[in-house]
Amino acid sequence: IKKKCVLVPNGIDTNHFRPRLELRKQVRSQFGIDDHDTLLLTVGRLTVEKGNHVVLDAMKQLINNHPMVKLLIVGDGTERKHLVSQVDQYHLTNRVIFAGEVDNDETVMFYNAADIFIMPTLTVEGLPFVLLEAMSCAKPVIVSRMAGNIALVIHDKNGKRFEHGNSNELAGMINQLITDRYMQRRLSIAARQTIQTGHSASAMVEAVDNIMSSVAYNSHH
Numbered sequence: 001i002k003k004k005c006v007l008v009p010n011g012i013d014t015n016h017f018r019p020r021l022e023l024r025k026q027v028r029s030q031f032g033i034d035d036h037d038t039l040l041l042t043v044g045r046l047t048v049e050k051g052n053h054v055v056l057d058a059m060k061q062l063i064n065n066h067p068m069v070k071l072l073i074v075g076d077g078t079e080r081k082h083l084v085s086q087v088d089q090y091h092l093t094n095r096v097i098f099a100g101e102v103d104n105d106e107t108v109m110f111y112n113a114a115d116i117f118i119m120p121t122l123t124v125e126g127l128p129f130v131l132l133e134a135m136s137c138a139k140p141v142i143v144s145r146m147a148g149n150i151a152l153v154i155h156d157k158n159g160k161r162f163e164h165g166n167s168n169e170l171a172g173m174i175n176q177l178i179t180d181r182y183m184q185r186r187l188s189i190a191a192r193q194t195i196q197t198g199h200s201a202s203a204m205v206e207a208v209d210n211i212m213s214s215v216a217y218n219s220h221h
Helices: 021-030 052-062 080-089 104-113 129-136 167-179 181-198 201-220
Strands: 038-043 069-074 096-100 116-119 141-144 160-162
Touching: 021 104, 038 052, 038 104, 038 129, 052 069, 052 080, 052 167, 069 104, 080 096, 104 129, 116 129, 116 167, 129 141, 129 181, 141 167, 160 167, 167 181
Parallel strands: 038 069, 038 116, 069 096, 116 141, 141 160
Antiparallel strands: none
């Protein structure tokens, strides 16, 4: 018996996760982030395999040339104390903000506050919802080249991809996005388009509908 398997990608609410200027201002004033600061964002559990330490290594390299860079880490977990001591060691205390756990319906504010979203995972994660959500909010994304991430992000088309664990490469890409505003804008627009066309909740419903009707059709013919 031939089993037919159809993959329907995760879908998200692109109307909820969209660019909203008022939310951007709200979070930035809450955490004392200046309009001129470039804000990097990571979202997820704080475990080693999520790769936040790699972002801190990249920050250490960037800070001399880009003193206006800040990093907002959303999430909590066992790795938090190690990350805090890494921040201290690198003298980044006034540059890195630990926001802790955030409710799902509030994450949209953080995506909007950020300028660049980073997914530095060291493991395979399927198709991460946080990545879909950040892209839906029209954020330029930089992701590690792991399955799941690379299913969604095409390098220099709708985001950027770096070798997982390679903080030099990551720092170079952040630097590129900070200095090339046109590229930042182009990747933002392409990111949201990617989600709207293939990964919105309505696209997912439509895909399931199409599969169901073709199954019904085939079983009757």
